[in-house]
Amino acid sequence: MEFQRSRQHPGGSEADERGSAADGSPYVPILAAAMPLQLVLALRPLGCETPVLAASQLPELALGAVDLLIVDGDGLDGLALVRAFRAQPVHAATPVLLVGSGEARLIRRAAIEAGATDVLVRPIDPLDLQIRARTLIDLSLTRRDAARTASLMDRHVAGIRAESEWREREIIQRLMLAAEFRDDQAGDHLTRVAGCAIAIAEGLGLSEDGANDIALASTMHDIGKIGIPDSILLKNGPLTDAEREEMKQHAERGYRMLHDSPSRLLQLASEIALTHHERWDGTGYPRGLSGTDIPLSGRIIAVADVFDALISERVYKAAWPPEKARAYLVEHRGSHFDPACVDAFLSRWDDICGLMRDRPAGAGAT
Numbered sequence: 001m002e003f004q005r006s007r008q009h010p011g012g013s014e015a016d017e018r019g020s021a022a023d024g025s026p027y028v029p030i031l032a033a034a035m036p037l038q039l040v041l042a043l044r045p046l047g048c049e050t051p052v053l054a055a056s057q058l059p060e061l062a063l064g065a066v067d068l069l070i071v072d073g074d075g076l077d078g079l080a081l082v083r084a085f086r087a088q089p090v091h092a093a094t095p096v097l098l099v100g101s102g103e104a105r106l107i108r109r110a111a112i113e114a115g116a117t118d119v120l121v122r123p124i125d126p127l128d129l130q131i132r133a134r135t136l137i138d139l140s141l142t143r144r145d146a147a148r149t150a151s152l153m154d155r156h157v158a159g160i161r162a163e164s165e166w167r168e169r170e171i172i173q174r175l176m177l178a179a180e181f182r183d184d185q186a187g188d189h190l191t192r193v194a195g196c197a198i199a200i201a202e203g204l205g206l207s208e209d210g211a212n213d214i215a216l217a218s219t220m221h222d223i224g225k226i227g228i229p230d231s232i233l234l235k236n237g238p239l240t241d242a243e244r245e246e247m248k249q250h251a252e253r254g255y256r257m258l259h260d261s262p263s264r265l266l267q268l269a270s271e272i273a274l275t276h277h278e279r280w281d282g283t284g285y286p287r288g289l290s291g292t293d294i295p296l297s298g299r300i301i302a303v304a305d306v307f308d309a310l311i312s313e314r315v316y317k318a319a320w321p322p323e324k325a326r327a328y329l330v331e332h333r334g335s336h337f338d339p340a341c342v343d344a345f346l347s348r349w350d351d352i353c354g355l356m357r358d359r360p361a362g363a364g365a366t
Helices: 037-046 055-063 078-086 104-114 126-182 189-203 208-218 223-227 241-258 264-275 296-311 322-331 339-347 349-358
Strands: 069-072 096-100 118-121
Touching: 037 126, 055 078, 069 078, 078 096, 078 104, 096 104, 096 126, 104 118, 118 126, 126 208, 126 264, 189 208, 189 296, 189 339, 189 349, 208 264, 208 296, 223 241, 223 264, 241 264, 264 296, 296 322, 296 339, 322 339, 322 349, 339 349
Parallel strands: 069 096, 096 118
Antiparallel strands: none
16 A cells, blocks of 8 residues: 655644644654554544654654654564654654554553653554543643743843843943043043953954953943042142042942942943953052952953053143053053053054044043
């Protein structure tokens, strides 16, 4: 007898109904050596699509979803077919009903070990077959519904996460504007520091996302200056020792403003705010950290911030030429600055020069 060929079905992805057949009904193929008329007739009341397939057609089942596979072991190596079906990743959890003949206890044990979900031993009671098949089909459809729900939830959560990250970035940008309004000499200082930070981070081999995160978070490295009195922050001249000590407090204040936020970017910003004035040799502030005890983000911004401060005009100094500022970084490599960060900066010198052309330094703030 010529068996019905299996078809490439869409796995339910294009159907509105729960089942995997094209019309939404359960798709229950039967592997058999001969037409299992009793099985087909017994399953008819369930409204299933039940194509009868030869053992050689088993690989075709990997092309789409199956709600229940029935393996008629009479005349076939049913256990081998169950194992082969289970070996298809798409069907690792698809219910399998093995129908066989012989000693029930032995057949059940061997079938379950091979990966069958349930076993039916001849002689077959049509009602028993219907009950078992309906239970297994319901199990399959419930699992598929759960997977679809989980997929929808994953997409929903991904959308919420993307919106949350967008809002985080907007908050950071607005805080950056607040800092610039507070210190009207800031100019493009924050933008140039962020650009230098990207160049250094990429020179160190950080990912594009990692470099961008540090750059964005760096725009709040001086947020603590909001708490510095105008008489010091806007002073038209060099600071006294006492004023300089007060100015140093901006690192701790910026950290306290940001560190307890659940936002990953704001936590990174708090890390930068706290550590961008630390020095590689431990002589920096506020905590005197040294070497790799200073977070990498702080070591990167230390180089970017000092470089931009040097090439910017101040009321108490003229702007340095870029080559002189570069030489300063090289001179203090290993004392003030992380040597690797300086090397990364130098390796991206052409990019730094392009940034200076696009955002020329004028009056600015450290």
